[in-house]
Amino acid sequence: MMMDNSPARIVDPQDPELSPERLKERFGRDFFRDFDIDDPNLNTHFHEVIDLMVQKCPVAHSKVGTGYYVFSTEEAVRKIGQDWQTFSSAKGYIPNRPDDMPLMIPVEQDPPNHTAWRRVLNPHMGPKVMDAIRDDVAREVNALIDKFIDRGECEFIGEMAGLLPGRAFFIYVLGVPVVDLPELVHDVDKSLFGPLDERTAYHKKVYDYLEKFLKEREAMEPQGDIVDTILKGVTYGDGSEASWEHKVSVVLDLTYGGISTTIYALGSTARHLADHPEQRQQLLDNPEWIENAVEEFVRAYSPVVAMGRTCTRDTEVEGVQLKEGDYVMMGFSSAGRDPRTIADPKALNFAEPTIHHPTFGVGPHRCIGSHLARMELAVFTREWLRRIPHFRVKAGTEPVYETGFLRAMSSLWLSWDK
Amino acid sequence: MRMKIDETLCSGHGRCAKFAPNVYTLDDSGYNADVGQIIAVPSGEEDNATKGRKACPERAITEVDG
Numbered sequence: 001m002m003m004d005n006s007p008a009r010i011v012d013p014q015d016p017e018l019s020p021e022r023l024k025e026r027f028g029r030d031f032f033r034d035f036d037i038d039d040p041n042l043n044t045h046f047h048e049v050i051d052l053m054v055q056k057c058p059v060a061h062s063k064v065g066t067g068y069y070v071f072s073t074e075e076a077v078r079k080i081g082q083d084w085q086t087f088s089s090a091k092g093y094i095p096n097r098p099d100d101m102p103l104m105i106p107v108e109q110d111p112p113n114h115t116a117w118r119r120v121l122n123p124h125m126g127p128k129v130m131d132a133i134r135d136d137v138a139r140e141v142n143a144l145i146d147k148f149i150d151r152g153e154c155e156f157i158g159e160m161a162g163l164l165p166g167r168a169f170f171i172y173v174l175g176v177p178v179v180d181l182p183e184l185v186h187d188v189d190k191s192l193f194g195p196l197d198e199r200t201a202y203h204k205k206v207y208d209y210l211e212k213f214l215k216e217r218e219a220m221e222p223q224g225d226i227v228d229t230i231l232k233g234v235t236y237g238d239g240s241e242a243s244w245e246h247k248v249s250v251v252l253d254l255t256y257g258g259i260s261t262t263i264y265a266l267g268s269t270a271r272h273l274a275d276h277p278e279q280r281q282q283l284l285d286n287p288e289w290i291e292n293a294v295e296e297f298v299r300a301y302s303p304v305v306a307m308g309r310t311c312t313r314d315t316e317v318e319g320v321q322l323k324e325g326d327y328v329m330m331g332f333s334s335a336g337r338d339p340r341t342i343a344d345p346k347a348l349n350f351a352e353p354t355i356h357h358p359t360f361g362v363g364p365h366r367c368i369g370s371h372l373a374r375m376e377l378a379v380f381t382r383e384w385l386r387r388i389p390h391f392r393v394k395a396g397t398e399p400v401y402e403t404g405f406l407r408a409m410s411s412l413w414l415s416w417d418k
Numbered sequence: 419m420r421m422k423i424d425e426t427l428c429s430g431h432g433r434c435a436k437f438a439p440n441v442y443t444l445d446d447s448g449y450n451a452d453v454g455q456i457i458a459v460p461s462g463e464e465d466n467a468t469k470g471r472k473a474c475p476e477r478a479i480t481e482v483d484g
Contacts, residue, residue, distance in 0.1 A: 082427065082476065122447035127432050129446075291436070353437060354472040362475055366429040371448055 010320070011057050018056060035062040035070050037095070037306060037329075043403035051346065054334035059320050065096030068327035069320065070306060072334035074341045074358060076318050080309060080330050081362035084110055087309035087328060089365060094405050095308050095327050105242070105249040107257065111364060116234035117242075117250065118368065124173070124226035125368050130375040133172045137376055140167050141383040149387060152418040153394055156270050157263065157411055162189045165262035168376055169255065175225055176213060184209060192260045193402075193410045210251045258369040260406055261303035265377055267399075267409035268301035269294075270384070272348065274393050274414055282350055284389055287382060289350040294377045296348040299336040299357035305407050306331045307361075332358055333407065391416040419464050420482045421471060425454035427478035434474055438466035456482055
């Protein structure tokens with residue numbers, strides 16, 4: 001393997017900017033020859049690393065654990081995502097996955113089992129369903145804004161971004177009793193952004209709540225919603241029925257797949273608009289550009305840094321030989337900033353209508369919540385700018401980020417004139 | 419102008435219909451309703467049809483001759 005994939009194949013050895021010493025000095029790690037998605041240095045130097053990577057090291061290698069490759073170009077990400085026969089999800093989407101960690105359903109399945117779930121779940125998450133709850137989401141946004149607008153400042157993650165996706169999903173998609181919401185949304189938030197040693201306990205609490213919710217719904221009359229569809233289950237390719245654990249996993253996958261990612265998308269939208277008054281003005285003057293702007297926000301600030309696949313056979317991508325069993329990651333964050341497909345990838349261009357990017361995934365695993373997320377981000381942007389047209393990152397504060405296979409923002413203070 | 423919608427590549431992003439609702443129709447799940455078909459673009463909708471083609475993250479839409 002090392003014969004075919006010597007560092008010379010991965011990084012131009014003649015480029016002084018890419019020498020191991022120079023990269024270590026600049027980023028604290030040679031992310032190109034030994035990438036690590038969990039290294040705190042990636043969080044600190046995030047956009048510098050991924051931008052240099054997509055330009056000059058479209059295939060990085062990691063020596064962490066059993067090792068993996070990170071593909072950064074839009075083309076390679078698309079090819080890997082679409083070719084599910086060669087690049088399987090069935091061994092998990094994060095590298096060096098602990099053996100005792102249960103697989104998430106259906107994201108860590110391949111067709112035909114994955115297809116069985118998506119076929120029944122997709123109609124509940126389609127664009128028409130999401131259009132129908134547009135006004136409800138606008139009301140949610142405004143109710144949250146009402147609570148802090150007179151203060152002239154807010155901690156955006158705790159008071160808006162951390163609440164809206166949970167409320168939208170639990171009320172309008174899953175139909176969780178409204179009385180349970182404050183605690184549930186709080187627990188989801190703590191499981192994602194709470195103190196590290198408390199996150200597992202909060203995750204367990206969310207799991208237990210959602211399993212109990214499913215059990216209660218099983219005893220009730222069917223309502224024809226997504227919960228009934230999950231409870232009805234699916235028949236897998238081998239003729240077996242999806243287990244109870246798989247049904248609970250589907251609810252967890254929908255919950256966690258959608259909430260943390262949308263929190264980051266909202267946070268980076270707000271931060272970009274706070275930092276770019278001229279682009280804010282463009283949207284105030286041209287509200288019809290908001291949907292384009294949403295595409296640009298998620299393209300340039302992808303909530304998913306990278307997701308992985310396991311090679312089912314020997315193959316080749318970007319001139320790199322891969323062996324059966326090798327682990328590869330699709331670098332969504334960098335692929336959305338690929339100068340081969342976007343002329344000026346670091347600039348956001350709201351006037352450009354045909355932006356394409358792999359942020360919502362490519363291939364059969366395309367984000368099932370993409371229609372909900374796009375609607376939510378557009379409604380948020382419209383309503384926020386209507387209520388608070390001019391705002392900034394609060395003086396003396398710095399937004400706080402976290403990075404793993406997801407990019408996350410845990411604190412963003414904003415202020416505006418009262 | 420005619421467009422071919424690839425049956426295996428369409429993954430339900432729904433971007434095509436955003437730009438050309440009079441050209442591309444989505445099913446309830448957000449997938450192009452004409453996958454596997456070649457569709458005729460109505461006269462005057464050529465620009466929108468092209469925008470819809472270019473916006474597809476899967477490159478599932480191709481213009482075909484004739």
